[in-house]
Structure formats: structure tokens, C-alpha cells
Amino acid sequence: MYRKSKILMDTLVTITVVSNSKDSAEKAIDTAFSEIEKLEKLFNFFTPDSEISLINKNAGISEVKVSPDTLDILDKAIYVSEKTKGAFDATIGAVITLYDFYKKVKPEDSSIKKNLSLVNYRHLMIDRNKSTAFLKKRGMYIDLGGISKGYAADKAVDTLKRNRIHSGLVSVAGDIKAFGLKPDGIPWKIGIRNPRIPPNPPLVKGG
Known part of the structure; x- marks a missing residue:
């Protein structure tokens, strides 16, 4: 299993793939990142020359x-x-x-x-x-902003599949898309934290 992260669309994007080849995995991941970068240039609300800005x-x-x-x-x-x-x-x-x-x-x-x-x-x-x-x-x-990250995750998965990746997970902030199975044959699991329950505080030992 191979994983890479990158800052795109003003957030952390993480792509995980299952592959027997490191070279194939990294090439597919980099191609998926390039797809997201392309979409960011088209959709960015704050970039003056994006297509969305031109429409506006x-x-x-x-x-x-x-x-x-x-x-x-x-x-x-x-x-x-x-x-x-x-x-x-x-x-x-x-x-x-x-x-x-x-x-x-x-x-x-x-x-x-x-x-x-x-x-x-x-x-x-x-x-x-x-x-x-x-x-x-x-x-x-x-x-x-309410749809572009999910759209980018979908397009990244399509790109991975075109590059012969049969299982993986794309996370664009809170928009996550998984396909296929993990290396152990078990489906991917996505955890969602209850926003009303704060995360566990760190344990602090006195000196």
C-alpha cells in the first residue's frame, strides 16, 4: 500500500493506493494529483483568471x-x-x-x-x-466551495482507475472516496467523529 499527501485546494489531499509496484503506484498518484491541480486552476473562486472567476x-x-x-x-x-x-x-x-x-x-x-x-x-x-x-x-x-472538493475526489479516483489502480482511497479534506478493498481483502472504513464530542485531551504527566 502506498500513500502520498499534498496541499491542494487550500487543504491537505491524501491519496492511498493498493499496488504491487511502487513505480506504478507513485505514477498513478502523481497523475491524480495533477488532475486535482488542473481542477483547482479552473474552479478557484479567488484566482482572477480561473474559469469561475471569468464567469463571475x-x-x-x-x-x-x-x-x-x-x-x-x-x-x-x-x-x-x-x-x-x-x-x-x-x-x-x-x-x-x-x-x-x-x-x-x-x-x-x-x-x-x-x-x-x-x-x-x-x-x-x-x-x-x-x-x-x-x-x-x-x-x-x-x-x-461546497462541491468542488468532492468533485475533485471523484475525478482523482477516475484517474487512478485509468492508471490500472483497482483499490484506493482519496481524501480531499472531509470529502473522501474509496474504491476496491484493502490489502487484507476488507472494505475501507471511514470514521466520522461526532462534532459535539470534543477529542480526547492529551495525557500530561507531572514532573
Whole structure:
């Protein structure tokens, strides 16, 4: 079993694979990392030249030509938005930008209410025939933070499988995808800690 970790998408990404060949395992893992790096460049909300940023800059102005991956994730985002009746909405960016999470500053309720008028997944239009995406209203912003890491984990697993890896686990922060069996033939187990129960404190011995 081989494992490598790397900081991508502003978080720790760990890829574990089962293989009889170290060279094959490392090549597959590195290829999967490259796939995630590619997606990060396309989807990053804060990178000025990412495809998502270009869509945001052209909101209410013009359609933007985008890659198949960007079309695919936007299609999935719209699907999830419809299924959750808007509980998940990738156009939440107009509200997210009001918050200063580092300084823990909450915006005024009036500002939130105003920008909520710019949150509506129904105004996110994609055209697969023309490979374009468009936000109908000026000031709308797409933020894929709620879906991009899970999407990246899925794509990394697809990449590993194309490289003849039949078992492994990809962890992108809290988004984890496993496939196949562990070396001992047992399915992978994923532990989820109860957020209401604090972790055990470290034992301290007096000197």
C-alpha cells in the first residue's frame, strides 16, 4: 500500500493506493494529483483568471467559453440545487464575499438581505452545445466551495482507475472516496467523529 499527501485546494489531499509496484503506484498518484491541480486552476473562486472567476466577472454581460470539466461541475451544481430546492446554491458567492472569516466579522443584516437577491441557481445558464456558462444578473458570483472538493475526489479516483489502480482511497479534506478493498481483502472504513464530542485531551504527566 502506498500513500502520498499534498496541499491542494487550500487543504491537505491524501491519496492511498493498493499496488504491487511502487513505480506504478507513485505514477498513478502523481497523475491524480495533477488532475486535482488542473481542477483547482479552473474552479478557484479567488484566482482572477480561473474559469469561475471569468464567469463571475462577466455576470450580466456575456457568456464565457469554458472547459468540459467546468461545464460538468456546474451541471452537477444545478442538479443538486434543484434536488435540495435551493438549500445548496452555487451562486451563494454574492453573500460569501460579504464575510471576513479571518477577522470573524459578520456583515450587516441589511447587506446580506440585499445580496440574497443575487443568489438564484436558476439564473446560472449553461449551454453544452456552445460550451458556455452565463450568470444572468450583474453582481452574481459562483462559489463552488461546497462541491468542488468532492468533485475533485471523484475525478482523482477516475484517474487512478485509468492508471490500472483497482483499490484506493482519496481524501480531499472531509470529502473522501474509496474504491476496491484493502490489502487484507476488507472494505475501507471511514470514521466520522461526532462534532459535539470534543477529542480526547492529551495525557500530561507531572514532573
